Amino acid sequence: MKELCIALVSDVFYGEDAKKRLVQRLRQAKNLGAQLAVLPEIACNPWSPSSTVIQDADAEALGGPRCRMQSACAQEVGIGIVGAAILNDSGTRYNTCLLWDAVGTLIGTYQKHHVPEEPGFWETSHYAQGIDGFPVFNFEGFTIGIQICSDMNRPEGSQLLAAKGADIIVGPRSTELATYSKWRPVWIANALTTGCYYCSVNRPTPEDGVLIGGSSIAVAPNGEILTESNDAITVFTVRQSTIEHSRKDYPGYLPRRSDLYAKEWKAMKDT
Numbered sequence: 001m002k003e004l005c006i007a008l009v010s011d012v013f014y015g016e017d018a019k020k021r022l023v024q025r026l027r028q029a030k031n032l033g034a035q036l037a038v039l040p041e042i043a044c045n046p047w048s049p050s051s052t053v054i055q056d057a058d059a060e061a062l063g064g065p066r067c068r069m070q071s072a073c074a075q076e077v078g079i080g081i082v083g084a085a086i087l088n089d090s091g092t093r094y095n096t097c098l099l100w101d102a103v104g105t106l107i108g109t110y111q112k113h114h115v116p117e118e119p120g121f122w123e124t125s126h127y128a129q130g131i132d133g134f135p136v137f138n139f140e141g142f143t144i145g146i147q148i149c150s151d152m153n154r155p156e157g158s159q160l161l162a163a164k165g166a167d168i169i170v171g172p173r174s175t176e177l178a179t180y181s182k183w184r185p186v187w188i189a190n191a192l193t194t195g196c197y198y199c200s201v202n203r204p205t206p207e208d209g210v211l212i213g214g215s216s217i218a219v220a221p222n223g224e225i226l227t228e229s230n231d232a233i234t235v236f237t238v239r240q241s242t243i244e245h246s247r248k249d250y251p252g253y254l255p256r257r258s259d260l261y262a263k264e265w266k267a268m269k270d271t
Contacts, residue, residue, distance in 0.1 A: 002141055002142075002239070002240035003237055003238060003239050003240070004035055004036065004139075004140055004141075004142050004168070004237070004238040005032075005033045005034045005035050005036075005235060005236075005237050005238075006034060006035070006036045006037075006038060006168070006170075006199065006218070006235070006236055006237075006238060007029035007032060007034035007036070007037045007038070007233050007234070007235050008038050008199060008200075008201035008216035008217075008218065008233070008234040008235075008236075009025050009026075009029060009037050009038065009039050009040075009043075009201060009232065009233055010040060010201055010202055010203070010204045010216050010230070010231070010232050010233075010234070011025055011039075011040075011043070011204055011232050012040065012043045012044070012045075012046075012203055012204070013025075013039075013043055013044050013069075014044055014045055014046055018044065018069065019069050019072070019073060022044075022069065022070070022073045023073050023076055023077060025037070025232070025233065026073055026074070026077040026079050026081070027077055028232075028233055029079060029233050029235070030077055030078065030079045032233065032235045033235065034079060034235055035079065035080060035102070035140055036079065036080040036081070036082065036139060036140070037079055037080065037081050037082070038081075038082040038170045038172060038199065038201050039081065039082060039083050039084060039172060039201070040084075040172050040173065040174060040201050040202055040203040040204075041084060041095070041148055041149050041172045041173050041174040041203065042084045042085070042086060042095060042174070043083065043084055043172070043203070044066040044069065044070065044083065044084065044085060045058055045066070045084075045085075045086060046058075046207065046208070047174060047203065047207040047208060047210060047212065048126055049120070049121050049122045049123045049125070049126050049174075050120055050122070050207060050208035050209060050210045051122060051208070052122045052125040054125060054126055058086050058126065059085075059086040059087065059088040059093045059127075060085060060086070060087065060088060061087065061088055061089075062085075062087055062089075062109075064085065064087075066083075066085045067085055067098060067106075070083040070085075070098060070100055071100055071104035071105075071106065072104060073104075074100040074101070074102060074103070074104040075102075075103050075104030078102050078103075079102055080099070080100060080101050080102050080139055080140070081098075081099075081100045082097055082098075082099055082144075082146065082170050082172065083097070083098045083099075083100060084096060084097050084098060084148075084172060085098060086126065086127055087109075092128050093126065093127040093128060094111040094112070094127050094128060094130055094131075095111065095112035095115070095123070095126075095127045095130075095148060096109050096110065096111050096112070096130075097109065097110045097111075097112075097146045097148060097172060099137050099139070099144070099146070101139070107137050107138075107139065108135055108137045109132070109135075110130075110132070110134075110135060110145075110146040110147075110148070111130025111131065111132045112127070112129075112130050112148035112149065112150075112151060113129055113130040113148075113151050113154075113157065114129070114149075114150040114151050114153070114154050115127065115128070115129050115150070116150055120176070120209070120210035120211075121174075121210070134157055134160045134161055134164065136161060136164045136165060136166050142167045142168055142238060142240075143164075143165045143166050143167045143168070144166065144167070144168050144169075144170065145158070145161030145162075145164070145166035145168070145169045145170075145196070146169070146170055146171070146172075147161075147169060147170075147171045148171070148172055148173070149171070149172065149173040149174060149175065151171070152171045152173070152183070152186060152187065152190065152200065153183070153186055155186070155189070155190055155193070158190045158193075158194050158196070158198075159193070159194060159256070161194070161196070162194035162195060162196055162256075163256050163258055166194070166196050167196060167197065167238070167240070167243050168196055168197045168198075168199070168238055169190070169194065169196045169197070169198050169199075170199055170200075170201075171187075171198070171199065171200035171201075172200070172201060173200055173201070173202050173203075174202065174203045174212055175202055175212065175214055176210070176211045176212060176213065176214070177211055177212070177213030177214050178211065179214075180213075180214035180215065183200070183214070184217070187200060187217055187219050188219055188223050188225070190219075191219040191220065191221055191222075191223055192221070192222070192223040192251065193251060194221070195221045195243065195246050195247045195252040196221055196243070197218065197219070197220060197221060197238050197242075197243070198218070198219045199216070199217065199218040199219070199236070200216065200217055201216045201234070202214045202215070202216065204232070215228050215229055215230050216228070216229055216230075216231070216234040217229075218234070218236040220242055220246070221242060221243055221246035221247070221252065222242065222245075222246045222249070
């Protein structure tokens, strides 16, 4: 039976000792059996969208210092990472997840598509909406999709990832504790309707006056909550047999009607 152990790491890693602390957390995760560690939204940056002030140092090109740090830590510990950086691509900045394998090789990237602009989350001031679509990635025999924070509240993306063959959808985020009750049913519904394992990990504590907080969570494709925890490291196991069973059961077996939805979306203006 094919399995994958995933660690949700609710911590952030910036400042002088960032690499040391990231290695420590990754080693803790690996000691718990994890093969993949998922970090929160832009976990190697301060939460700069707390204000509209843009700092040049918050962004880097692919292969910049935060990228190199994550790659080196993955290789040193021998664990895959869903990490992140604000990547500067020809003058345009994107909030980007970076998937590294256990030897520090970059498997692929995903850009945040739904970018808020409100108090504490002045994100369009810092980076643009993503343009690279909804890629999926192979990791240890499973197909992984990524959604960043508010992307999860637009379930079309999760459905696209499932239609492309995703087994697991991971969702790094930065959200306020007061909104957790609004997110929780979305994660359960997304798992049930995609037939995927669905998980999310948050930045751990308030930052710069923004009341960030809320549990890590993992939901099975049958809607069962596997774990829900405020611990720094939360571990759960993905099982191929559960995915297969859920896709034979209701509502997993229902056809997606991709052609019908594509036609209707094409006929509509962006909303």
